[in-house]
Amino acid sequence: MTEIIMGIDLGTTNSEVAVFQNGQMRVLANAAGERIVPSFVGLADDGTLLVGQPARNQYIVHPERTIKSIKRRMGEAIQVAMGSVSYTPQEISAMILRHLREIAEAALGHAVQKAVITVPAYFSDVQRQATREAGEIAGLEVVRIIQEPTAAALAYEAGHRGSRRILVYDLGGGTFDVSVVRIEDDVVEVISSHGNNHLGGDDFDQKIVDHLVAHLQQEQGIDIKSDALAMARLLRSAEACKRQLSDHPFATIEEEYLTEQAGKPIHLVKELSRQEYEEMITPFIEETLAAVHTALNGAGLTASAMDEVLLVGGATRTPLVRERLKEVFGLVPRSEIDPDLCVAMGAAIQAAVIGGEKASSVLVDVTPYTFGTNVVGELDGYWRPFVYSPIIRKNTPIPVSRSEVYFTMSDNQQIVDVSIYQGEHPDALQNIKIGDFRVEGLSAVPSGNEIILRLDLDLDGILRVTAREKRTGLEKHITIENAMTKLGEQHLNEARSRVAALFADNADEADETEDADDQGNPVSTPATNHQEVVQAKALVEKAERMLEQATPDDREEMVNLVEQIRDGLAAGDTAAVKKGCETLAEILFYLES
Secondary structure: OOOOOEEEEOOOOEEEEEEEEOOEEEEOOOOOOOOOEEOEEEEOOOOOEEEOHHHHHHHOOOHHHEEEOHHHHOOOOOOEEEOOEEEOHHHHHHHHHHHHHHHHHHHHOOOOOEEEEEEOOOOOHHHHHHHHHHHHHOOOEEEEEEEHHHHHHHHHHOOOOOEEEEEEEEEOOOOEEEEEEEEEOOEEEEEEEEEEOOOOHHHHHHHHHHHHHHHHHHHHOOOOOOOHHHHHHHHHHHHHHHHHHOOOOEEEEEEEEEEEEOOEEEEEEEEEEHHHHHHHHHHHHHHHHHHHHHHHHHHOOOHHHOOEEEEEOHHHHOHHHHHHHHHHHOOOOEOOOOOOOHHHHHHHHHHHHHHOOOOOOEEEEEOOOOEEEEEEEEEOOEEEEEEEEEEEOOOOEEOEEEEEEEEOOOOOOOEEEEEEEEOOOOEHHHOEEEEEEEEEOOOOOOOOOEEEEEEEEOOOOOEEEEEEEOOOOOEEEEEHHHOOOOOOHHHHHHHHHHHHHHHHHHHHHHOOOEEEOOOOOEEEOOOOOHHHHHHHHHHHHHHHHOHHHOOHHHHHHHHHHHHHHHHHHHHOOHHHHHHHHHHHHHHHHHHHO
């Protein structure tokens, strides 16, 4: 029997969990039948933790105690406030991962402790480490971290044979990546990658928000930028508008009560055309295409050499993306696998291979960055002490080990300071410093003493650095997981305890208290299972969004069921809530089929 290892797409706007078991792919759903979990985390009025759709629903009314798009802050040494409590980005991400783990365990019927987690191809070493830490805080053993475009390629090409060159265009909510991939039968080999960790659908939303703020300023003379609640409502409307413009030429934004000024309600009704929207986001799309050409150059290929273009990430539903890619490549981009789900599916395939399952693809990945150190050398006609000396170059297949020899500068030099940088600039100071250490006790010999610097980069993109004096074997090493924002074991344990306590509080509320009736039979009190409440509210919100898609008969039944669920929640009638949710989930399933 093979071990079940989850594949997790920890996304900026949405996250998913999948497993590959007995030759079958499953993107796992929660009790409401939803496979896509919004990457929102919040605290309810009573301090209860909300993750996913309930937190997303709360954001529009309580943005001050709800956090979104935390992935954009991964790797930063900061804390973000959620209500009166502050958490690190790793802790917030851990709450999402723990929630995904609970979904998986409920769907599979047993505990799952191991996971493959995806990250953007252009995530730095520090950001990858922060992601690994988030997994550890969530109580997971992170067996592998792989790049999102790579995972998508695995999902698309599983079971396909032949030789092809593919460009994977991954435009998600908060990040953009592009990878050039070579497929040779069952081997998926990444040749080059490029991207931007701060470009995605969130930026598209913000452009619409800025447009609406300017409209309100011009038409009604009000500035709402300081009104957090109104801005949250505008953002929610902007997201809905963006989705509608993917399928329709016009979208109308309506907020009947956006805010109030001088005791008067402020209303907003604004139509936006697809043409106006595309003009707003064209600079972003052109920036992604510049990255595409950088990746092609890194692979030594041209656009005409590509056999296929694969679309990944929800923002690729934007028609302008498809049109511009078709113009550049002369190919119709492929998107037959749900762009929101294919990364989790690819992660599950890789997880299955690691767990011993027979899967069709073998992954060969590359490093998206150059790693090296600084030396004294000539740059721009001057001798400088921080000239970048690359050791492992960008787009090198991993795992990889590289060594270079360096020399002491002065006689009897007994100390060498080693700094490691990540980036492409010839001036080391223009790159990202990811770690440093000191080698002491070198031999008292003339200048030119040989110091061998070795870099080992593993499959997770984690770097180990070793400096060794050649003549004596004196050695010092570090692992770059300790660089910059590494929490440290004590802080990691504290974070794990804080997150576990939040989930324990939810579990305590979920333990339904029971009394006895006159005959001694147990009856439920109004302390309805908290998780059922959260899931029921999410199902109701989803049903209301889908009313327009239903037939008149289904619509009437959906409205009745929504009322039944709401009445049951108000009365604490768990049986009525459960029965209503089951029937409503069935209707929604058929509407989505």
